[in-house]
Amino acid sequence: MKKNVVLYGNSNQGKSTLFGYLFVELNDVGGVEKFENYFKRELPKYNPALLYTWIANKDYFLKKSTINEFTGEQEDRFVFNESGMSVDVFERGMPIEVDGKREVFTFFDTPGQDQFHTQRDKGLEHGDIGVFCIEMGEILKGAVDENHFRIYDIWPKISRKKPIIVLTKIDIDDHTSEEDYLRACEILRKIGGYDESVRIVPTCVVAKEKRSANVLSKSDLTPWYSGPTLIEAIVEAAKK
Ligand SMILES: Nc1nc2c(ncn2[C@@H]2O[C@H](COP(=O)(O)OP(=O)(O)OP(=O)(O)O)[C@@H](O)[C@H]2O)c(=O)[nH]1
Numbered sequence: 001m002k003k004n005v006v007l008y009g010n011s012n013q014g015k016s017t018l019f020g021y022l023f024v025e026l027n028d029v030g031g032v033e034k035f036e037n038y039f040k041r042e043l044p045k046y047n048p049a050l051l052y053t054w055i056a057n058k059d060y061f062l063k064k065s066t067i068n069e070f071t072g073e074q075e076d077r078f079v080f081n082e083s084g085m086s087v088d089v090f091e092r093g094m095p096i097e098v099d100g101k102r103e104v105f106t107f108f109d110t111p112g113q114d115q116f117h118t119q120r121d122k123g124l125e126h127g128d129i130g131v132f133c134i135e136m137g138e139i140l141k142g143a144v145d146e147n148h149f150r151i152y153d154i155w156p157k158i159s160r161k162k163p164i165i166v167l168t169k170i171d172i173d174d175h176t177s178e179e180d181y182l183r184a185c186e187i188l189r190k191i192g193g194y195d196e197s198v199r200i201v202p203t204c205v206v207a208k209e210k211r212s213a214n215v216l217s218k219s220d221l222t223p224w225y226s227g228p229t230l231i232e233a234i235v236e237a238a239k240k
């Protein structure tokens with residue numbers, strides 16, 4: 001069974017949020033509150049929107065050059081990456097139930113920013129299952145440009161397979177209707193030439209409220225949606 005799952009896409013599309021959320025929900029980590037309390041204690045400015053992003057990037061510290069105020073010399077310090085922008089690949093085991101059996105999948109969260117393309121490519125090469133993340137509102141606004149599709153293409157070119165597409169942030173501007181979903185699928189299909197076999201999953205992970213839609217279970221937000229949850233789509237791809 002294929003069990004390496006790579007999350008990829010442009011910057012700020014919600015990859016790390018999704019990754020952090022899955023990590024907390026699927027692993028026995030003692031609940032999200034533990035992380036919340038840690039960040040509230042350790043960081044001067046706690047940002048609830050970045051809770052899952054910070055969890056995803058928790059072990060990554062950025063090297064920052066500062067001037068030592070006593071010696072006047074320049075020195076490097078490692079600081080917590082508060083902005084949440086991913087700068088490297090992050091890897092975690094995630095147990096998922098497949099036909100009543102616990103299987104550990106390895107998820108890779110890749111950076112969306114082009115300046116970290118070397119790290120992104122490293123993650124993409126690991127993936128047997130690609131999960132392309134793209135924000136629903138950006139598609140509907142017509143903000144999907146060549147850059148999205150250039151990044152989209154990287155994994156199909158490496159793997160010769162099509163990824164699962166995750167439409168993220170459907171809670172923003174309430175893009176939860178079937179009309180919006182079908183319109184987004186239509187635009188994606190026109191631009192990307194996807195066939196009907198490509199799973200397109202409408203999701204959100206609302207960090208402030210610690211809830212999600214269509215990630216681990218179906219959501220009341222989209223009662224019309226009859227396709228798989230993200231986890232079901234991943235299990236389906238793993239069996240192919
Ligand atoms: N309302 C809402 N906000 C979201 C959702 N998913 C992500 N966000 C927010 O979007 C911002 C960026 O999310 P990230 O998960 O860090 O984005 P990313 O794709 O990992 O970005 P890079 O690491 O730069 O590639 C954060 O402020 C998140 O809280 C969602 O489903 N709903």
Ligand SMILES: [Mg+2]
Pocket residue numbers: 015016017084085086109110111112
């Ligand atoms: Mg990220």
